[in-house]
Amino acid sequence: xxxxxxxxxxxxxxxxxxxxxxxxxxxxxxxxxxxxxxxxxxxxxxxxxxxxxxxxxxxxxxxxxxxxxxxxxxxxxxxxxxxxxxxxxxxxxxxxxxxxxxxxxxxxxxxxxxxxxxxxxxxxxxxxxxxxxxxxxxxxxxxxxxxxxxxxxxxxxxxxxxxxxxxxxxxxxxxxxxxxxxxxxxxxxxxxxxxxxxxxxxxxxxxxxxxxxxxxxxxxxxxxxxxxxxxxxxxxxxxxxxxxxxxxxxxxxxxxxxxxxxxxxxxxxxxxxxxxxxxxxxxxxxxxxxxxxxxxxxxxxxxxxxxxxxxxxxxxxxxxxxxxxxxxxxxxxxxxxxxxxxxxxxxxxxxxxxxxxxxxxxxxxxxxxxxxxxxxxxxxxx
Numbered sequence: 299x300x301x302x303x304x305x306x307x308x309x310x311x312x313x314x315x316x317x318x319x320x321x322x323x324x325x326x327x328x329x330x331x332x333x334x335x336x337x338x339x340x341x342x343x344x345x346x347x348x349x350x351x352x353x354x355x356x357x358x359x360x361x362x363x364x365x366x367x368x369x370x371x372x373x374x375x376x377x378x379x380x381x382x383x384x385x386x387x388x389x390x391x392x393x394x395x396x397x398x399x400x401x402x403x404x405x406x407x408x409x410x411x412x413x414x415x416x417x418x419x420x421x422x423x424x425x426x427x428x429x430x431x432x433x434x435x436x437x438x439x440x441x442x443x444x445x446x447x448x449x450x451x452x453x454x455x456x457x458x459x460x461x462x463x464x465x466x467x468x469x470x471x472x473x474x475x476x477x478x479x480x481x482x483x484x485x486x487x488x489x490x491x492x493x494x495x496x497x498x499x500x501x502x503x504x505x506x507x508x509x510x511x512x513x514x515x516x517x518x519x520x521x522x523x524x525x526x527x528x529x530x531x532x533x534x535x536x537x538x539x540x541x542x543x544x545x546x547x548x549x550x551x552x553x554x555x556x557x558x559x560x561x562x563x564x565x566x567x568x569x570x571x572x573x574x575x576x577x578x579x580x581x582x583x584x585x586x587x588x589x590x591x592x593x594x595x596x597x598x599x600x601x602x603x604x605x606x607x608x609x610x611x612x613x614x615x616x617x618x619x620x621x622x623x624x625x626x627x628x629x630x631x632x633x634x635x636x637x638x639x640x641x642x643x644x645x646x647x648x649x650x651x652x653x654x655x656x657x658x659x660x661x662x663x664x665x666x667x668x669x670x671x672x673x674x675x676x677x678x679x680x
Contacts, residue, residue, distance in 0.1 A: 358510045362458055363470045365512040369445045370505055372410040372462045373434070374417070375401045379465030381505035382409065382434060383514065384442045385550050392442055394434040395550050396504030397519050397541075398425045399485060401432050411440040413467040424553030426567045428487050429541060430519055431549040435557075445506060447543055448513025450638070451475045451492065459496035459518050459538065461505025471497040473538075475515075479635040481574035482539050484520050488574050490636040491539040492516050498538035507540045516540025544641035552644070570643050570657075570675045574636055581636065585643070585675040586659060588616040597622040597630050599661070614670055620661035648675050 373382040373396050382396035394409060401407050401422050408417040418436050425432035451457070455475040463469045473496030482491045494507060498518040507516040520539040552567050570585030579592035580600075589601035599620040622630050628642040646657045659670040 358456075359458055359470070359472055362508060362510050362512050363460065366445070366458075366460055366506060366508050366514075367468060368411075368441060368443045369514075370460045370468050371442065372413075372417075372468065373400055373420075373504055374408040374410075375404050379462055379501045380503045381461035381468070381501065381518070383504070383506045383517065384444045385433065385547070386444055386554070387439045387442065390438065392436050392439050393550070393554060394420065394436070395517060395546055396432050396434060397517065398427055398430045398432045399519075400504050401425070401434070407434055409434065409436055411442050415440075423557045424565060424567060426549045426553075426569075429489060429545055429549055430485065430487075431517065431541060431546050433550045433553040433557075445514040445543075446512065447547060448509050448511070448515045450544070450635070451478060451509065451515045453478060455515075456510050457494055457496055457507050457515065458510070459494065459498050459502060459505060459507050459540075461498070461502030461518055463499050463501055465501040471499075473497070476537070478637070480539070481576050481636055482520065483576050484539075488576055490542060490545065490574065490640050491520070492542055492637070494538050494540060496538060497521075498540065514543050516543050517546045542637040542641065545637060545644065548641060548644040568648055570646060570648055572640055572643060581639065585648075586616070586657075586670075586672060588620075590622055595621055596662075597634070614668055616659070616661065616670055617663060620663050620668070622659065623662055623667070624658075624660040626657055626659075646675070 369384050371382050371384065371394060373380045373394070378400055380396060380400040382394040382400075385393045385395045387393070396407075405422055407420045407422060409420045410417045418438070418440070420434040420436040423433055423435050453475055456472070457475060458470050458472050460468060460470045463471070473494050475492055476495050477493035480491050480493050481488050483489075492507070492515065494516070496507065498505070498507075498521055500521070502518050503520075505518040506514045507518055508514050518538065518540045549567060552569070556567070572585060573582040574580070575582070580589060581597075582589045584603065587603050588599045589603070590597050590599050599616050599618055599622070602616055602618060624630060625639060626642045626645060628634070628638060630639075643657070646655065657672045657675065659672070661668050661670065
């Protein structure tokens with residue numbers, strides 16, 4: 299028959315050990331306590347991971363969809379089922395960002411704030427053809443909530459694309475950010491985009507791409523690409539593209555500011571012109587009178603195109619070989635994306651007299667640091 303110490307089993311004090319040495323049971327208890335502590339710490343870490351962007355729990359996707367669904371609306375243009383996101387609600391009016399290609403040629407659209415809800419009239423108050431962004435206005439708010447902007451995403455960030463999938467209502471697809479520094483040719487323009495693996499199907503144009511903390515990083519715009527191969531065109535699997543929200547929100551702000559001042563439709567927004575190349579790591583800063591390449595040495599000026607010396611202050615001009623250190627408040631580094639640069643330049647008016655804040659570009663020229671200050675810049679579409 300097995301015999302055991304009753305006192306030890308029930309946690310009572312055993313008789314003193316004459317040798318005053320730790321008992322085997324005491325050592326076992328300490329080991330078990332240490333294991334329990336480690337396991338509790340691990341459980342706590344897992345809980346934190348699941349509550350942060352990039353967490354892997356299915357519940358994260360479910361909760362973020364519930365959170366952002368009221369921020370996403372159905373949009374109908376002329377025979378087009380699409381999507382929009384709520385940008386702002388001001389004085390009883392709701393402003394909605396969507397893609398320009400959704401409402402091209404239209405002055406009005408119809409919006410619906412919930413599946414099976416009533417469609418409302420909306421007015422197209424401004425757009426930008428290059429960035430493929432338009433802003434709509436409708437009376438009322440209908441229980442909607444403005445989106446919250448997220449931080450710049452990284453490759454691998456988990457995302458949820460939310461939109462009017464195939465015109466059947468607001469739904470979601472999941473994936474990750476697969477590329478952040480991409481210039482995409484679409485609609486005759488080369489645009490900065492984020493590439494994601496979450497499907498952005500027909501009807502989801504203008505919808506939101508959200509991280510798992512419910513913050514928007516992009517406006518879903520373009521579907522899977524096709525590439526030419528020796529045996530014909532093939533789709534590139536798991537690639538969709540969105541306009542970075544840092545760009546879309548600044549276009550919307552420019553439209554809304556102009557609309558407030560003029561009290562009429564803004565139309566095409568005028569901005570400083572920048573273009574990009576899909577075949578080379580090159581940005582063409584037409585508005586700032588130079589082109590630059592991404593090189594191991596940094597973003598380096600390789601071509602000069604200024605025409606009027608009076609448009610740059612202090613007789614200091616860009617030169618071939620200049621290394622761009624900063625543009626406005628944006629410091630240029632190894633992790634700088636095209637979208638970062640486009641978004642920063644959108645902060646500035648084409649004519650600094652309008653807002654009293656000229657754009658300054660800081661360059662390294664040999665051993666010297668030179669500030670290039672622009673009193674006026676070339677307009678796109680001017």
